[in-house]
Amino acid sequence: MDENTENKETRAPSLPSNDAPAQLEDNEHENTAKERSLQTPQLSASEDQDHEQKYVSGLQLVIIMTSLSLAGFLMLLDTSIVATAIPRITDHFHSLDDIGWYAGAYQLSSATLQPLTGKMYNQFSTKWTFMSFFAIFELGSLLCAVAISSSMFIVGRAIAGMGLAGLVNGCLTIIAGIAPLHKRAVLTGTLMGIVQLGIVCGPLVGGALTEYTSWRWCFYINLPIGAVAAFALLFTDVRDQVKKPPASAVLRNIYHELDLLGFALFAPAAIQLLLALQYGGNEYAWNSSVVIGLFCGSAATFVVWAVWNRRQGDNALIPVSMARRRVVWTCCLTQMLLMTVAFISAYFLPLYFQGVRGKSPVISGVYTLPSILSQLFAAVLSGVLVERVGYVIPFALFGSSIATISSGLFSLFSPNTPAGKWAGFQILNGFGRGIAMQMPMLALQANVQPHELSSANSLLAFSQYIGGAIFLVVGNTVFSETLKHELATHVPGVNGAAVAAAGATAFRHIVPPAILPAVLKAYARGIDNTFFIAVATGSLSTVTALGLGWVDLRKKKEPEKKVTEKKEDA
Incomplete structure (x- = not known):
């Protein structure tokens, strides 16, 4: 104990001068350890934690990876298959002017929600958060398949994009929870390789379904494959890397825990930027007031969000200490x-x-x-x-x-x-x-x-x-x-x-x-x-x-x- 006390006393003067002036020695020790872990972040996922966490192996690992691979495959399949189906969709709905929104609604909702998904996975169960996003993705696919108007189809694409936003993050987070760091390279590589097959299969599957059945089957196909993936994942044990608070406690303070005000500022900034990129050179000239206004509005909103995000510190939508x-x-x-x-x-x-x-x-x-x-x-x-x-x-x-x-x-x-x-x-x-x-x-x-x-x-x-x-x-x-x-x-x-x-x-x-x-x-x-x-x-x-x-x-x-x-x- 004397040696520990002496070490604390010799370490205390080296702490940054902007630390709180009145901290207990235990807190000083904890903060110093935290600073050291940030300087040597390999300890965050080092192998000395392997014996403290029971990772998944054997058949259960195969089932989880198969489910994640199927979900990831559907993500990129849905991204590329729509390009083949669009001509028939525009013929069916007489909606040539809506082509840009068929892909744009999907990308807008997906990109905008990405930072919020990180906060959700931090606060809620990884498995059930992933399942929820997957269910939203499947719902969007169903709405696209049964759409009776171009507007309904666009809404379906937007909902599918919202589900997609949490799937990429979820796959990587689940892999981190089921395998130690030294095994994640093989698992991630296998996942990414299989997922990429969705890109090339999109035109092939979409062309065949559109030509021989109906364009609606380009979206119906997500349902049975997704059901298999979800059913297999439902009965597996996906453990969280860190202990999560009860969902009821998070919901009571959801405004603060998810930084909803930060998201309310970030979302319009991202949407305006993506809309400007989509409209520029297509529906409007790059020097038009619409495109310039969207760029300016996006920049101004991003500035406001950045100020708020910095003020929130590590509770922000994008934690400052991590991002910098x-x-x-x-x-x-x-x-x-x-x-x-x-x-x-x-x-x-x-x-x-x-x-x-x-x-x-x-x-x-x-x-x-x-x-x-x-x-x-x-x-x-x-x-x-x-x-x-x-x-x-x-x-x-x-x-x-x-x-x-x-x-x-x-x-x-x-x-x-x-x-x-x-x-x-x-x-x-x-x-x-x-x-x-x-x-x-x-x-x-x-x-x-x-x-x-x-x-x-x-x-x-x-x-x-x-x-x-x-x-x-x-x-x-x-x-x-x-x-x-x-x-x-x-x-x-x-x-x-x-x-x-x-x-x-x-x-x-x-x-x-x-x-x-x-x-x-x-x-x-x-x-x-x-x-x-x-x-x-x-x-x-x-x-x-x-x-x-x-x-x-x-x-x-x-x-x-x-x-x-x-x-x-x-």
């Missing part, structure tokens, strides 16, 4: 940049195959299989390797470099690029993304406290949504302007604006056959230039990845003994 840590914001920034590489590829490769090569949506989906399958393989492989090597930065640097180089190779595509090249370049790109994309997630889990994990995951998800929204708009602008310039320069007799507005395949009907090869070359050039955005963001990710932290994710037995001995000595 270098490893947290570099993880979010790296994830945003890597997801931009993925979004650019996922959006413009099908455009190349359909617009330039003249393939159907289904065949276009088949042609993107090299990218998806190589990403699936690399995601699982990288999880196994991280478990052995222990550090994420080497894999993040290697994967982002490969993805960047292959994105540059995409810019060489022409109307006559042989299959060996476009397939080989996709294999490289998918392999690089599969290696790198889970690394920010793993780094985040290794560098935050368990009670911060849900908020950190929600910030990560929001970052990638916003990044994707911004850079896809930039990509569309680059494509459109390049296409118009190339047509004006090399095919002056063609209306570039009309070709761009006609769509990926319909422009062939308005272009004379004699000049079609030149138009296809200009179309390819426009798509090629968009991949330079992926090159730029991928290059930046190799810089930001250096901040992911050198936390060893491997299970170490010796440090556990040393920590135990120190505790016994104390």
Whole structure:
């Protein structure tokens, strides 16, 4: 006891001068320990906690991972399948003017709710919060399937997006609760690989269902698959990483616990930004009062929210002490940049195959299989390797470099690029993304406290949504302007604006056959230039990845003994 007291006395003068002047020695000791844990955050998820928490294994682990994989697969399937169904939906409802809202309502509600989901997972049971969001997602799918009007369909898409908001966060939070840190790399890699299959299956499944049954089955299909996932998860034991207060206690003070005022400020700021990005260059010109007003309103509201968020401190919608840590914001920034590489590829490769090569949506989906399958393989492989090597930065640097180089190779595509090249370049790109994309997630889990994990995951998800929204708009602008310039320069007799507005395949009907090869070359050039955005963001990710932290994710037995001995000595 004398030694402990002496240590406290020697430590007390080193505390920051802005600490509360009247604190008990026990509180000083607790605060000092907390500060030390923030400086060495690997202890937040270190292996010395493994013996204190009973993790899931065996059949139960397989069931949980299968349920999460099915739920994640449905998320991306629902994201990509709607693109194939939209033409038939607009024919059914005579709602061509609502096309933008069919995807926009889904993205708006999902991105806006992301930070709030972090607070909800912090306060309520992880399992039942996930199940609730999944039920909301399924309800939205049902409303879309039975919609009797375009407005009802848009509402269904918005509700499905609200459910989606909590699923990404929930999957990562559940994995953190069922497995120790050194096993999460393999589980996360497997999950991400299977989930990514939803992107490529979307056009294939959507094309088949729309052609042979009805567009409504593009949404009905979520119900039976979702029921299987939910039923399996219902009877498994998903434990929370940290002890949660009773739900009744949270509900009595929900205004404070969830920072609803902060959300009331954050939501309109995010919505205005996303609306400005959606309207700009489409329904309104970029210099129109509507778009400029939305940007200004978003910026002003974000400023007000930032002031409130800072005032709230660690009780805020996005905890300040967590967000300002270098490893947290570099993880979010790296994830945003890597997801931009993925979004650019996922959006413009099908455009190349359909617009330039003249393939159907289904065949276009088949042609993107090299990218998806190589990403699936690399995601699982990288999880196994991280478990052995222990550090994420080497894999993040290697994967982002490969993805960047292959994105540059995409810019060489022409109307006559042989299959060996476009397939080989996709294999490289998918392999690089599969290696790198889970690394920010793993780094985040290794560098935050368990009670911060849900908020950190929600910030990560929001970052990638916003990044994707911004850079896809930039990509569309680059494509459109390049296409118009190339047509004006090399095919002056063609209306570039009309070709761009006609769509990926319909422009062939308005272009004379004699000049079609030149138009296809200009179309390819426009798509090629968009991949330079992926090159730029991928290059930046190799810089930001250096901040992911050198936390060893491997299970170490010796440090556990040393920590135990120190505790016994104390």
